[in-house]
Amino acid sequence: MRNSLALSAALVLGLPQVQAQPNAAATAAAVSTPLHQAAGRDDAPAIWQLLAQGAAIDARDAQGRTPLLVATHGNHIQAARALIGAGADVNAKDQIQDSPYLYAGARGHLEILTMTLAQGADLRSxxxxxxxxxxxxxxxxxxxxxxxxxxxxxxxxxxxxxxxxxxxxxxxxxxxxxxxxxxxxxxxxxxxxxxxxxxxxxxxxxxxxxxxxxxxxxxxxxxxxx
Incomplete structure (x- = not known):
């Protein structure tokens, strides 16, 4: 209702029309893939199943995060191990320049950090x-x-x-x-x-x-x- 009234007022008064911004949570949910969701709940079997079905391992959500970065945010070790083992990019950065390697290091997620180092983390990033x-x-x-x-x-x-x-x-x-x-x-x-x-x-x-x-x-x- 509020958006409709604002649009009507803009038309009557000749004001520039401002496009309503989508709800951030809704946008994230729309962009987040099943692989992101599996990573977020540390569900390694689901990750393997989705990858076997052709899921894009480095797909991005609304914040530019890969499933591996989502797993790293939660310190989800099993999900991270599955994704890294399948070749996920440990250096892929999101919109605020965090990567799985950088985030694991900054947050002290030692097991995930160790896996990213073994997978070729860019030490200069x-x-x-x-x-x-x-x-x-x-x-x-x-x-x-x-x-x-x-x-x-x-x-x-x-x-x-x-x-x-x-x-x-x-x-x-x-x-x-x-x-x-x-x-x-x-x-x-x-x-x-x-x-x-x-x-x-x-x-x-x-x-x-x-x-x-x-x-x-x-x-x-x-x-x-x-």
Whole structure:
């Protein structure tokens, strides 16, 4: 009714007609395929059946997500294993530049991350902030994920669009607790540049001091930070 009244008013007053925007949930449901739905409920047998029937493994939903990315969002390991085993693209990005690999790394979904790495994840790929998977993993305190990404060969000194490295985010966006202390040490052990400052020239050590992260400060000083 509201859309009809608006259209009538526009015609009477000579106003430009504005097309009603479709409901986002309805659009997503319309675009989402049965394979997306099976991935969303972690239904590996249904995934195999749909693929055998010719379902497009990398089809996109309304947000540009593949079924594998939907599975990764839910940390649905069985669905992810089925899709990756069938050759799903672990680097396919959605409309906000997340891929299964990047999202698994950022969220600490370690089992799915490991599968994406084995399937040829692009270690140089970046998210919408220009950051590698290592940077949000460091910020969020995913210790084992950080170690896995370092071992895989992700560049430890990559700088995102905010001017921050993984080391800087592990300090600036954390409480300085034990998990982030372990991450700071892991990054240093992997060769992170402890002198590499942010876009405003503030060093990791200066950030740690400003925030009262005394343990992190000690780790940085032991590594020669100034």
């Amino acid at each position: 970046t998210n919408r902030y220009g950051g590698t998977a290592l940077i949000p993993a460091s910020e969020r305190g995913h210790v084992e994920t950080v170690r896995r990404l370092i071992n895989a060969g992700v560049a430890v000194d990559h700088v995102n669009r905010l001017g921050w490295t993984a080391l800087l985010e592990a300090i600036i966006l954390s409480d300085g607790g034990p998990r982030h202390q372990q991450i700071v040490q892991a990054l240093i052990d992997a060769g992170a540049n402890v002198q590499l400052a942010d876009a405003e020239g503030v060093t990791p050590l200066q950030h740690a001091v400003q925030r009262g992260h005394t343990e992190t400060e000690s780790i940085l000083r032991a590594a020669g930070a100034r």
